[in-house]
Amino acid sequence: MRLQGKRVGVFVAPEFEDLEFWGPVLRLREEGAQVTVLGIAEGPVRGKHGLAAQPDKLAREVSPDDFDALVTPGGWAPDKLRRDAGVLHLVRTCHEQGKILGFICHAGWVAISAGIVRGKSATGSKGIKDDIENAGGTWRDEAAFREGNLVWGRVVEDIPAFCRELVNAIAGP
Numbered sequence: 001m002r003l004q005g006k007r008v009g010v011f012v013a014p015e016f017e018d019l020e021f022w023g024p025v026l027r028l029r030e031e032g033a034q035v036t037v038l039g040i041a042e043g044p045v046r047g048k049h050g051l052a053a054q055p056d057k058l059a060r061e062v063s064p065d066d067f068d069a070l071v072t073p074g075g076w077a078p079d080k081l082r083r084d085a086g087v088l089h090l091v092r093t094c095h096e097q098g099k100i101l102g103f104i105c106h107a108g109w110v111a112i113s114a115g116i117v118r119g120k121s122a123t124g125s126k127g128i129k130d131d132i133e134n135a136g137g138t139w140r141d142e143a144a145f146r147e148g149n150l151v152w153g154r155v156v157e158d159i160p161a162f163c164r165e166l167v168n169a170i171a172g173p
Contacts, residue, residue, distance in 0.1 A: 002031045003032045004032035006069065007068050007069075009038045009066070010037055012055055020159060022053075024073065036056045036066070059084060059087045061086070069094075070102070073104060078108070082110045099149060102165075104158070104159070105155050108124040118135060120138070120147055121137065121145070123141065125154070142154065145165060
């Protein structure tokens with residue numbers, strides 16, 4: 001279990017991409033990480049395809065010191081997450097501290113709103129390519145990759161590659 005003792009926050013909001021949430025959550029738990037599901041409102045939320053997720057805590061109630069890494073799944077949830085001050089504070093502060101941040105599909109919207117994309121390579125759904133470039137990032141059409149403390153994944157089909165990059169990044173050298 002390569003991630004034993006690591007604490008990872010995974011964001012969730014209504015209309016998250018079910019597989020982009022549950023795939024990484026299960027993979028991280030399989031590797032021994034303590035996963036905390038972070039929401040923007042109390043109560044269960046439904047994914048785009050009907051699966052539910054229950055936040056353990058609200059983003060505004062936790063500290064960046066509580067986590068070694070953060071993960072943002074795609075779907076339509078990132079459009080809601082990027083409007084939440086608690087989410088943006090966590091992402092910005094963890095980025096400044098060099099902690100691992102994972103983004104897949106539309107999750108790049110959260111990174112853009114947090115102001116951490118300029119000068120970086122990024123990927124995600126082709127639907128956010130222009131957004132990444134307009135935010136000063138460089139688009140890469142790759143399944144998954146890591147640049148510094150940022151781990152990027154493209155779409156649902158790339159979840160295995162994203163999870164490999166994510167686990168390796170959190171595990172460290």
